[in-house]
Amino acid sequence: MADIDIAEEIPLPAQQRPPVVTSGVIGWLRANLFNSVFNTILTILAVYLLVLTVPPLIRWAFIDAVWDAPNGQACRGEGACWAFIGEKWRFIFFGRFPYDAQWRPLFVVVIIIGLVLASCDRRLWGRRLVLLWPAGLVMVGVLMSGGVFGLRYVPSEYWSGLPLTLILAVVGMLFAFPFAILLALGRRSNLPAVRVVSVAYIELVRGVPLITVLFMASVMLPLFLPEGVTIDKLLRAQVAFILFAAAYLAEVIRGGLQAIPKGQIEAADALGLGYWRRTRLIVLPQALAMVIPPLVNNFIGAFKNTSLVLIIGLFDLLNTANTALTDSNWQGFASETYVFVAAIYFCFCFFMSRYSQRLERTLNRGHRR
Amino acid sequence: MAVQTVATPSRPAPWRDPKIRAIAVQVVFVAVLAAFVAFLVHNTIVNLRRQNIATGFGFLDREAAFGIGESLIPYSPADTYARAFLVGLVNTLYVSALGIVLATLLGTVMGLARLSSNWLVAKLAAIYVETFRNIPLALQLLFWWALLRGSAPPPREAWELLPGVFISNRGITFPVPFAEAAYFWMAIAFAAGLVVAFAVRRWAKRRQERTGQQFPTGWAGLGLALGLPAIVFLGYGLPLRLDVPALRGFNFAGGTAMSPEFGALLIGLVVYTGTFIAEIVRAGILAVSWGQSEAAMALGLRSGQRMRLVVLPQALRVIIPPMTSEYLSLTKNSSLAVIIGYPDLVSIANTTLNQTGQAVEGIAMIMAVYLAISLLISLFMNLYNRAVALVER
Numbered sequence: 001m002a003d004i005d006i007a008e009e010i011p012l013p014a015q016q017r018p019p020v021v022t023s024g025v026i027g028w029l030r031a032n033l034f035n036s037v038f039n040t041i042l043t044i045l046a047v048y049l050l051v052l053t054v055p056p057l058i059r060w061a062f063i064d065a066v067w068d069a070p071n072g073q074a075c076r077g078e079g080a081c082w083a084f085i086g087e088k089w090r091f092i093f094f095g096r097f098p099y100d101a102q103w104r105p106l107f108v109v110v111i112i113i114g115l116v117l118a119s120c121d122r123r124l125w126g127r128r129l130v131l132l133w134p135a136g137l138v139m140v141g142v143l144m145s146g147g148v149f150g151l152r153y154v155p156s157e158y159w160s161g162l163p164l165t166l167i168l169a170v171v172g173m174l175f176a177f178p179f180a181i182l183l184a185l186g187r188r189s190n191l192p193a194v195r196v197v198s199v200a201y202i203e204l205v206r207g208v209p210l211i212t213v214l215f216m217a218s219v220m221l222p223l224f225l226p227e228g229v230t231i232d233k234l235l236r237a238q239v240a241f242i243l244f245a246a247a248y249l250a251e252v253i254r255g256g257l258q259a260i261p262k263g264q265i266e267a268a269d270a271l272g273l274g275y276w277r278r279t280r281l282i283v284l285p286q287a288l289a290m291v292i293p294p295l296v297n298n299f300i301g302a303f304k305n306t307s308l309v310l311i312i313g314l315f316d317l318l319n320t321a322n323t324a325l326t327d328s329n330w331q332g333f334a335s336e337t338y339v340f341v342a343a344i345y346f347c348f349c350f351f352m353s354r355y356s357q358r359l360e361r362t363l364n365r366g367h368r369r
Numbered sequence: 370m371a372v373q374t375v376a377t378p379s380r381p382a383p384w385r386d387p388k389i390r391a392i393a394v395q396v397v398f399v400a401v402l403a404a405f406v407a408f409l410v411h412n413t414i415v416n417l418r419r420q421n422i423a424t425g426f427g428f429l430d431r432e433a434a435f436g437i438g439e440s441l442i443p444y445s446p447a448d449t450y451a452r453a454f455l456v457g458l459v460n461t462l463y464v465s466a467l468g469i470v471l472a473t474l475l476g477t478v479m480g481l482a483r484l485s486s487n488w489l490v491a492k493l494a495a496i497y498v499e500t501f502r503n504i505p506l507a508l509q510l511l512f513w514w515a516l517l518r519g520s521a522p523p524p525r526e527a528w529e530l531l532p533g534v535f536i537s538n539r540g541i542t543f544p545v546p547f548a549e550a551a552y553f554w555m556a557i558a559f560a561a562g563l564v565v566a567f568a569v570r571r572w573a574k575r576r577q578e579r580t581g582q583q584f585p586t587g588w589a590g591l592g593l594a595l596g597l598p599a600i601v602f603l604g605y606g607l608p609l610r611l612d613v614p615a616l617r618g619f620n621f622a623g624g625t626a627m628s629p630e631f632g633a634l635l636i637g638l639v640v641y642t643g644t645f646i647a648e649i650v651r652a653g654i655l656a657v658s659w660g661q662s663e664a665a666m667a668l669g670l671r672s673g674q675r676m677r678l679v680v681l682p683q684a685l686r687v688i689i690p691p692m693t694s695e696y697l698s699l700t701k702n703s704s705l706a707v708i709i710g711y712p713d714l715v716s717i718a719n720t721t722l723n724q725t726g727q728a729v730e731g732i733a734m735i736m737a738v739y740l741a742i743s744l745l746i747s748l749f750m751n752l753y754n755r756a757v758a759l760v761e762r
Contacts (some may be wrong), residue, residue: 032488039487046489193395197402207743208736209701211715215735219728223416224409300503307505311707316509334515342512343505348505 004188022319085340088324092341095160095320102153104143105163111136111143112166120355133174156234160315162344164234168306168316173249173299179242179309180249185279188257193361197297200248205247210308210319213244217311228245236307244300252294256287291318292363295357317341381647422726431703435713435720437708439628444757450721457717458738464608464631464713465742472699473692475639476646483651494647502644507705510639514633514709521629524621533613541627542614548745551605558597566590603625630711634703642699653688655681685757693750704739714738 027324033043065081068086075081085092118124143162147153159167186198190250205213221231226295231239260283268278310319321341325334383389417424429451436446439465439470440456482494501509518538527537533544546552566589573584614621627635657680665679706713715735722731 019459022603032486035486037484039490040517042485042487042490046493047486051494077639191391191398193399204736204740207740209704209715209739211704211707212732212735212739215715215728219722220413220732223728225416226412227415227419237620295687304505307507308705310507318511322511334517334519335512336513338508338512342508345508346500346503347507350499353503 095315108163161320165317169303175242176245179246184253185249202247213240256291291359428725457714461714470641471639475643479647480650498644506641508636513636517629528710540629542621544611544623547610555598558601562594562597566593649691653684657683658686689754
């Protein structure tokens, strides 16, 4: 047996360091920022742009900002005046709702957000949710208008701010939905009269801006009603929203209806199901499940569109912010206010769009190879 | 012999016959709908009579008696309502057309940037898209307007963005060249260049089919379209004098100014719609599978040819239909001008119907105009779509 001299170790190859130029920070930089002449130029331009814009923005928003001030005069300077938001946030959120009763709209916001979050959880999808929504909306109605359980009555012209925005969006979508299903079914109907009317309605509404529908609701709806019947401003705007959203939703649902294989309908016919039972039991469950992600996107659109009610003088989140700006003690803080309100809208919309993207991925899992 | 009677299939009872049922359902449906519409019309007529509001389009010939901030066509308060409507229509079309072109450019650049292999550029484009897509357009318009109108300095302290381009609370002022006779002939030369370029393209295509020889059509066309006007320009002795805005008193003189309202509306529409177009472009290019590019490389196409001949024709097929609806929504969104006081069609119609009380006619006119614009844009885009669509057997 050969003696192995342990003391005389075979020299290991010198510990090789990973090549600097292809891995680590420098490697990453080379691969992602400087991998060609064109990309290098782009990177330099982008960095220049960032240097130009980001430091002044940070200086405006944080370093030079005033966080506490008794009035607008004390707040003037190079930076943002966040003291204005501190002064006005309650008005921006709840607007003209009686100050001492503002816990009610706060609860309304919590309830609506809770309902929406519950609807986002796929484990809860089912009959329970269908019961939860009406219960929640009744609570919203009671809390907002009061008049029962010892709550003070608050007429709808005092409903404002974030709760109004949420109510317009959520109630609008809920009521537009059944109408949209009927329109979508009508558009695919075999009966020419029904089809023509559905197509005409959908194309007419989709062809005009929401503003005109809102104008129509606020100016023409009172003319349409018989003498003596009046309808309040909020309800008019809500009706306009429902009529408008229904046309867009109908097109989304039609997409789902068209994707149902013909075999499904033939199988339902073979089972002896009539039109309505076939639609309710076979067609709609499949069609609606298919279009949930675009429905969520549609909801985002409706949520953003609620900001248009300021044109007909309702006090939604955007309009309360606008009204807050007219305070003569605090003049000229528009940028701060709009940035603040934009952040609120962004939070809602960004959450929903991320949710819709995730849903699309999970729901598609079965179809993807 | 017993006579065998062949039982003819019995007709179902009339109330079970699908055909008769279908007709009955439709008759009932139309009758209910007609009754509903008649009810609304009746109420409207009664209400209008009660409130002493005139009906009909007679008001269009009357004097409008309100001023309009900016107009591309001559207008004065002494003109008729019809003229005022026309001003609004022209303004709407102008801002929409400009917006569509700029939003397409911005959106395409951002969509491509999001696909860039450059990490920084891709991230910046993603931040742009995610931020501006998730904020309501009305809010963005108010923000830009507040920035241009409220936060921008007076003309004396205007920000000079580029030499000669000033931003002040009077809007954006920029230099324009003085009109010269040469520009007319340059436009003619440009048109002629385009016609010749098309002819060259047809000839080159036919020659390639016959002989297989290629001809640099793109460069030749570019040379013709730009070269001919350039020759005219040189021939006239380079007549270029810029009307540069200069501070005179409290405002700028010379150049052309874009009002804060128009500027805010245009920036808002372009920035907002650009995010959607960016996503459409990105999705369209991702929809072309990588194998297509590999196959093109295997055929020996250079990267420009690969993009032009293989990737883009297939991506456009995916891009065009949603792009059409973005153009439509930009046009419809231009009606938000009423928020910041730019005199577009809706804003002028709104003033009109407040003055005359004739809401039905005013709203009917707005709706008719937007429907017409929508149908025109769809028609145009459908024609283009047919040109790029897959030709199937």
